[in-house]
Amino acid sequence: MNAASGGTARRLLLLGGTTEASALARELVACRIEVITSLAGRTSNPRRPPGQLRIGGFGGAAGLEAWLRKESIGAVVDATHPFAAVMRWNAATACETVGVPRLRLERPPWSPTQGDRWRPVTSLRAAADEVVAARAERVMLTTGRSDLASFAPAVDGRRWWLLRSIEPPDPQPLAPAEVILDRGPFSVEGETSLLRNRRIDLLVTKNSGGSAAAAKLVAARALGIEVVIVTRPPSPPGPGASTVSEAVAWAAAVLGTG
Numbered sequence: 016m017n018a019a020s021g022g023t024a025r026r027l028l029l030l031g032g033t034t035e036a037s038a039l040a041r042e043l044v045a046c047r048i049e050v051i052t053s054l055a056g057r058t059s060n061p062r063r064p065p066g067q068l069r070i071g072g073f074g075g076a077a078g079l080e081a082w083l084r085k086e087s088i089g090a091v092v093d094a095t096h097p098f099a100a101v102m103r104w105n106a107a108t109a110c111e112t113v114g115v116p117r118l119r120l121e122r123p124p125w126s127p128t129q130g131d132r133w134r135p136v137t138s139l140r141a142a143a144d145e146v147v148a149a150r151a152e153r154v155m156l157t158t159g160r161s162d163l164a165s166f167a168p169a170v171d172g173r174r175w176w177l178l179r180s181i182e183p184p185d186p187q188p189l190a191p192a193e194v195i196l197d198r199g200p201f202s203v204e205g206e207t208s209l210l211r212n213r214r215i216d217l218l219v220t221k222n223s224g225g226s227a228a229a230a231k232l233v234a235a236r237a238l239g240i241e242v243v244i245v246t247r248p249p250s251p252p253g254p255g256a257s258t259v260s261e262a263v264a265w266a267a268a269v270l271g272t273g
Contacts, residue, residue, distance in 0.1 A: 154176050
């Protein structure tokens with residue numbers, strides 16, 4: 016008998032790694048739901064959420080399916096990063112196979128406003144092409160430390176790179192470059208100062224949404240800096256929520272605690 020068919024399991028798997036996931040874990044624990052947050056393990060010192068914590072992959076959809084059965088999971092909330100493209104599909108496949116209800120919690124993407132100079136692209140390689148097309152000389156990248164190889168074709172010895180990530184990139188194929196290790200939230204004042212002092216003429220980022228990293232876009236708008244912004248990959252069909260409160264209500268209804 017799987018977790019869903021029994022109808023009594025009040026254990027919830029939370030696929031985390033985002034600010035929303037941490038907030039949701041706090042709310043669910045307060046509702047006396049047994050929460051197991053799973054992190055991919057890409058950051059060596061993650062912020063520990065309330066409830067139980069597991070770190071590392073499951074071994075694809077089949078591995079997650081086996082884990083859901085073994086742990087008698089009653090519901091899954093996928094609150095992974097908007098650009099964690101693989102995990103969301105593995106979760107959809109495993110949950111459908113096992114019969115476990117699944118919710119995708121994803122914060123809304125950013126939208127351009129008056130004064131923004133955005134160049135939307137659908138991939139990191141396309142973003143690298145835009146860097147070349149824009150003839151940018153001083154580029155700030157906030158796309159993550161694991162995606163730098165996509166920009167190697169834009170390296171010409173003349174173009175200078177400012178790289179920001181939580182942990183040092185390894186390998187680091189871009190030169191000349193400066194690496195800043197930092198974690199949001201960031202202030203508009205700080206981002207404005209950074210862009211101005213480093214004389215950045217192009218910002219490259221992913222459309223992650225949320226408030227923690229939005230200040231760089233406000234600063235770029237104020238300084239008239241162009242932004243190459245990568246749009247999100249698609250998500251599997253199924254129920255979704257854009258706020259923590261919506262996800263809490265869904266979990267309470269599915270697990271019979273509301």
